[in-house]
Amino acid sequence: MHENALRWIRFLRQYGPIPRNDNMYDESIRRAAHRAKTAPIHFEHPYQSEILSLFAVDNPPTSIVLTGTAGDGKTHLCRLVWSQLGGTDIIWNTAESYVSMRVAESNMTLHVIRDLSSWVPLRHTEWDDEKASLLHLFCKTLFDPNAKDCFLIAANDGQLIETWRRLPNAAFVNETSAVFETLLVEDRQHQEDVNLHFFNLSRGSSAELFDRALQAFLAHEGWKSCFADSNNPNDAFGVNCPIRRNYELLSSPLLQKRLRALFELCDYSNLHIPIRQILLLLSNTILGHPDVKDGLMVPGDVPKIIRAGTSSKASIYNNIFGWNLPESRRAVLTVFDYLDRFRIGHETANRIDNVLIFGEADPNLKSYFDALLAADTFYGADERYRAAQREYVEGADENEERSVAFLQQLAGQRRRLFFIIPEQQEDELHLWELTVFKFAGEYLTRVVPGLASASRVDRPIVARLVKGLNRVFVGMLLASDQKLILATSLSYASAKISRMFEEEISVAPRRGEKVEIVLDNKIPTLRVHLSSTIYSDLPLHLTRYEFLSRVAEGALPNSFSKECYEDILAFKTHLLSKLSQRRAEDGEAVDASVFRLLNIDEADMPSVITVELSDA
DSSP states (O other), X not given: OOHHHHHHHHHHGGGSSOOOOOTTHHHHHHHHHHHHTSOOOOOOOTTHHHHHHHTOTTSOXXXXXXXXXXXXXXXXXXXXXXXXXXOOHHHHTSSOSEEEEEEGGGTEXXXXXXXXXXXXXXXXXXXXXXXXXXXXXXXXXXXXXXXXXXXXXXXXXXXXXXXXXXSOOOTTHHHHHHHHHHHHHHTOSOOTTOOEEEEEGGGSOHHHHHXXXXXXXXXXXXXXXXXXXXXXXXXXXXXTOHHHHXXXXXXXXXXXXXHHHHHHHHHTTTOOOOHHHHHHHXXXXXXXXXXXXXXXXXXXXXXXXHHHTOGGGGOHHXXXXXXXXXXXXXXXXXXXXXXXXXXXXXXXXHHHHHHHHHTTTOTTTHHHHIIIIITOTTTSSOHHHHHXXXXXXXXXXXXXXXXXXXXXXXXXXXXXXXXXXXXXXTTTTTGGGGSSXXXXXXXXXXXXXXXXXXXXXOHHHHHHHHHHHHHHHHSSOOOOOSEEEEEEOSXXXXXXXXXXXXXXXXXXXXXXXXXXXXXXXXXXXXXEESSSSOEEEEEOOHHHHHHHHHHHHTOOTTTTOHHHHHHHHHHHHHHHHHHHHXXXXXTOOOOTTEEEEEEEOTTSOEEEEEEEOOOO
């Protein structure tokens, strides 16, 4: 085996879920790459060009703050700026979090704090005078157009505001803190008359990061040495090698598309997956196997795995969700936590399980079994699976542990089917019922693309969401989907059953009223217009979209998510306040002696009964 291949795989493990100190991650990867005599996995960060251009020689000095979650690439971007301006590796490679240099071409001094959290004093300890003075200087430069000092500061989410809250008070400290809060809340990069550019890297698209990381990962030169000498089928990188098989599967367009869809859905649910976690996932997909050290294979493990007949345990479809790792390790890794929320492997449809369990013996299902399982002897219907399947179906095995083992294999096959069911069979086999979000496919194909192209979402989808809202707002199984019903109870607006009619809002445009889905801050949003100037928004994260769609189908409001149910009631309360605002602007008086009660007919359609109280 080529020595370069061994070095590459050992280096690739450094990106995986192995125990490490996450501080100075960029530097540790570069040192590991140097030892392995290979290049790190490199791709251009989406913000890289913009940030480097701000430090171009012909631009006036400016300060930059990079914030986001750990692993978003902040240290990497700081190093690129340092190098662009002539900074040396000798200084950068010191253990100090703060470095500085004089930039003669721009007649300025650059101050870089590449890890604010490790640089500032611990809580309940006194500030060092030099550190406090440096941050005070930073505050002053933001409001001085002639400043000759500029700063590049990298800080994890929350650390920035916390640091300035603890910083000894001086000129411009409070003003700087207010600027940070404004830019964070309003998701802006710049504020007028403030010499600062603010980049919140965690607001970027995880799906875009995945695209860039995946391309760089698969195209890395290290793979060439792996496959250059692989004549023996049972050696590392031979045709029976699970590392090779996983690389080939990760290169398939269908698997990439389905995996990217999960990243997109995370984006639309405000679940950001940073670069470090994406690279961890990619390394784990290729090298994962539960029976080896750290759950990650090296070439020397491969012949042993093949001889033991456990190659199927290296299934890429399980590795994507971290099932090669102990539960305690998997649970603390962001990417596996987020992907596990789709519950792929735990959810299923009857047709899918019938194919997996009985398909080989059922003439009506055998064609599916042959195409989806028997055709893949590597991770599909191998001997381990067939033996466990027979024992499970025939009931010949009374050993509970073996039954549990087969059910685990069954969950793994469900995960596999999610990634291999052909696109033309997605509807026939109910692909998205393999996740807890059965409306996720519709969300990606019929809601998001239309909003991105500035076209309208199909009216039946809006109507279904309105029906779901009505059922939560009123607390009864209304069939109405053309008007949004606002109702309260005699006790309070968020009661489970509300029969006191307040107003109805037309879904179709009428005198300023309408209900539509728009794209707001990159998230599909249900917008209810009470007039041409008064409206209220409900961000349609995937979970809310699923919840309302299921309620519209007949599920009880609290059967899916108590949190979602409470979110919708809070939205109702907000709509009622907007209704009061509209009434005040229109001069509409409410007659306290008249009550309007909702009545539900046999077709589950609402009508209003007016009750007047007499003076007697």
